[in-house]
Amino acid sequence: NVLVMEYLGTDEGRAKRLSEVDIENPETAFEVVREYTRRLYSAGLVHGDFSEYNVVFHEGQLVVLDLGQAVTVHHPNSREFLERDCENVAAFFGRQGLEVDPDDLLAFVVDEDGDDEN
Numbered sequence: 219n220v221l222v223m224e225y226l227g228t229d230e231g232r233a234k235r236l237s238e239v240d241i242e243n244p245e246t247a248f249e250v251v252r253e254y255t256r257r258l259y260s261a262g263l264v265h266g267d268f269s270e271y272n273v274v275f276h277e278g279q280l281v282v283l284d285l286g287q288a289v290t291v292h293h294p295n296s297r298e299f300l301e302r303d304c305e306n307v308a309a310f311f312g313r314q315g316l317e318v319d320p321d322d323l324l325a326f327v328v329d330e331d332g333d334d335e336n
Contacts, residue, residue: 221286226274226276226281226283227276232274233274233275233276233281234274234275235270235271235272235273235274236251236270236271236273236274236275236280236310237269237270237271237310239275241314244311244314244315244316245316247280247311247314248307248311248314248316248318250280251273251280251307251311252307252323252326252327254280254282255268255303255304255307255323255327256326256327256329258282258288259291259300259327259328262290262291262292263285263288263289263290263291264288264289264290264291264293264296264299264300264303265282265284265285265288265299265303266287266288266289266299266302266303267284267287267303268282268303268306268307269303269306269307269310270306270310272284300324300327300328301320301324304320304321304323304324304327305320307320307323308320308323
């Protein structure tokens with residue numbers, strides 16, 4: 219395991235969590251989070267605690283935090299954790315006015331249908 223720490227923010231304060239900001243374009247933010255989730259999975263990892271509290275805005279970009287408890291896709295509970303991550307993401311963006319189905323997000327992440335446009 220490797221742990222990397224870096225301060226994300228300015229002299230005035232830390233980078234704001236997704237939960238703390240007014241999202242101007244929730245569709246774009248969702249697409250970025252959706253792609254990050256898929257890339258983690260493609261790299262063999264499941265975050266395990268993915269939510270609006272573990273994503274920050276830093277220098278105009280979304281950054282995923284708190285990967286210390288991520289598990290490999292081979293972990294016996296990885297599917298359960300991934301499903302929960304997708305439910306958390308769908309619930310948050312649902313509160314932002316988007317219709318996000320956690321099952322569709324899960325299918326996109328694991329690429330069950332082989333379609334990038336899911």
